[in-house]
């Protein structure tokens with residue numbers, strides 16, 4: 549297998565001053581990419597700003613012989629981050645949407661501010677950066693995007709209603725960008741990582757945090773962002789030296805005759821079939837999901 553190089557590619561990694569983003573930025577640079585190291589330098593709850601977060605990672609990349617520039621803008625100002633790439637490197641090939649914060653609280657204690665802030669950084673931020681990059685990717689007929697979800701978004705997690713909403717929303721965004729970008733060789737995918745970082749060090753024991761290196765996540769990101777990778781709209785869980793794809797599973801379900809009015813009791817009577825995942829389908833598009841449903845319109849009982 550030939551080495552996956554990124555020579556002449558320009559990569560934006562958001563939230564690259566710490567944790568996963570830092571690891572991604574260092575790895576892209578080590579493989580020849582010119583990297584925009586974006587980080588506002590916020591706390592894990594999204595407060596404050598500190599230029600040093602991005603500057604330190606740029607210094608590390610330069611010290612290792614790589615090329616990088618710092619962007620201290622919030623991801624909600626995506627235009628500035630993309631301008632930084634264009635002004636310094638003249639192009640943009642890869643966007644890794646990684647910046648994130650937490651405002652964990654049980655739903656009954658969650659404020660509208662907790663909700664909005666998490667939405668703004670994760671969803672609005674990923675939209676803002678990707679949307680500003682999009683015309684460049686379309687014009688050059690090349691682009692790779694990563695969206696960073698979380699198991700909390702895929703499965704739910706106590707105290708993370710806002711974060712779960714944002715994280716699954718990002719996968720919805722990635723799936724549609726994969727469809728809209730396909731004809732121009734723009735590939736978008738989602739990862740749900742697990743890594744020891746300042747974000748997880750308060751909820752995991754120290755030895756687990758130390759073992760769950762961000763460097764276990766980064767290689768999948770690079771693989772998905774390489775020009776040789778053409779499949780988009782996929783979702784991967786990754787961490788601890790493990791990687792696997794996640795997809796939707798839909799039960800075979802039950803088709804009712806369409807003539808008599810359908811009642812809640814009919815649904816209750818077939819509950820076992822509706823929820824039986826034996827030989828489940830795995831629809832890969834909205835069209836595919838719809839076709840089998842529409843077929844039931846011929847069901848006269």
Ligand code: NAI
Nearest residue numbers: 563566567568588589590622623647648698742743745747
């Ligand atoms: P981290 O806290 O170490 O790094 C996040 C970085 O994002 C920080 O450097 C922070 O300054 C930056 N940031 C925050 N708001 C920003 C904004 N508005 N604009 C620009 N930068 C901003 O966290 P970690 O663990 O590296 O997380 C990275 C991503 O991975 C996040 O999206 C997180 O939600 C996600 N994730 C992490 C998991 C883990 O196990 N560490 C699990 C699931 C998802």
